[in-house]
Amino acid sequence: MARVVYHPKLVMGFPGLSLLHPFDGSRPRRVSQALDREFGVGKWGLLEPEGPVHDDQLTRVHHPEYLRSLQRPQVLARAFEVGPLALCPAKFLEWIALTPMRWATQSALRGARHALQQGVAISLGGGFHHAKPAQGEGFCVLADVAYLVRTLQDEGKLKKVLHVDLDAHQGNGVSHCFAEDQSVQLFDIYNRDTYPAGDELGRSRLNVDLGLPQGSGDDLYLSTLTEHLPAFLSQEADLLIYNAGTDVLAGDPLGGLILSHKGVLERDMFVFAEAQRQGLPILSVPSGGYSEGSTKAMAESAIHVLKRYGID
Numbered sequence: 231m232a233r234v235v236y237h238p239k240l241v242m243g244f245p246g247l248s249l250l251h252p253f254d255g256s257r258p259r260r261v262s263q264a265l266d267r268e269f270g271v272g273k274w275g276l277l278e279p280e281g282p283v284h285d286d287q288l289t290r291v292h293h294p295e296y297l298r299s300l301q302r303p304q305v306l307a308r309a310f311e312v313g314p315l316a317l318c319p320a321k322f323l324e325w326i327a328l329t330p331m332r333w334a335t336q337s338a339l340r341g342a343r344h345a346l347q348q349g350v351a352i353s354l355g356g357g358f359h360h361a362k363p364a365q366g367e368g369f370c371v372l373a374d375v376a377y378l379v380r381t382l383q384d385e386g387k388l389k390k391v392l393h394v395d396l397d398a399h400q401g402n403g404v405s406h407c408f409a410e411d412q413s414v415q416l417f418d419i420y421n422r423d424t425y426p427a428g429d430e431l432g433r434s435r436l437n438v439d440l441g442l443p444q445g446s447g448d449d450l451y452l453s454t455l456t457e458h459l460p461a462f463l464s465q466e467a468d469l470l471i472y473n474a475g476t477d478v479l480a481g482d483p484l485g486g487l488i489l490s491h492k493g494v495l496e497r498d499m500f501v502f503a504e505a506q507r508q509g510l511p512i513l514s515v516p517s518g519g520y521s522e523g524s525t526k527a528m529a530e531s532a533i534h535v536l537k538r539y540g541i542d
């Protein structure tokens with residue numbers, strides 16, 4: 231049975247930010263509205279995160295000095311790759327970016343807890359897969375996946391995790407967080423011709439490394455997925471974390487893999503079906519997606535998952 235984790239505080243940014251940045255911070259709200267239209271207001275197994283994650287909890291993953299540095303506008307401006315943000319007051323940046331990311335981090339954890347109990351969860355926030363223990367980059371500041379894994383491992387609820395990253399960009403931050411830790415196995419299909427192509431450890435740490443060329447399209451992408459994923463998921467594990475980045479869509483300004491909407495839906499349903507077939511609890515996180523189609527693709531997949539697996 232499936233549920234969806236959402237809270238209005240996941241929404242990032244402010245009107246007009248889209249002029250400076252491709253990221254649509256209102257995406258979680260727009261997906262929740264699409265689910266409202268499909269199932270009725272809030273009748274889609276809505277779960278809420280506990281609240282924003284605090285620095286003392288994040289020290290499971292991040293260096294304390296790095297967490298303190300997030301109060302400096304320059305550090306956030308660099309991670310978000312929007313120079314003018316360095317001129318904004320720290321409190322403002324906290325409000326538009328850092329606090330929503332704290333909520334998204336707890337949203338992913340809430341989803342993982344549900345998946346472990348009931349099998350299937352979709353978080354409408356999270357998937358910050360470029361965040362490293364001591365550095366934010368690629369629009370990612372908090373390493374939500376590493377945080378949820380460490381938290382659940384510390385609670386004794388989790389040992390081994392499979393991380394399947396199908397965002398268009400290689401999940402280098404996840405590799406850095408688990409550089410010395412094979413309790414999390416990493417599977418990654420990504421555009422090898424774009425950021426973060428120069429990150430050696432990002433790639434070398436992968437257990438299944440499937441870099442594809444720019445412009446791959448549905449056929450190559452989906453045949454790569456269906457050929458390699460079943461064997462990866464056949465390992466004994468407690469949880470599958472699925473980074474369902476929608477920047478693989480054609481028209482995305484940053485992804486470059488030019489998948490169709492039909493291709494993305496097929497991709498997502500294949501991952502969920504394989505998880506189900508192998509008896510693996512699954513949590514999906516939204517990660518990247520910078521085209522208008524991202525919201526539509528996320529909503530379509532969530533609707534299909536909820537209809538197929540039932541609303542808890």
Ligand SMILES: [Zn+2]
Nearest residue numbers: 397398399518
């Ligand atoms: Zn991406």
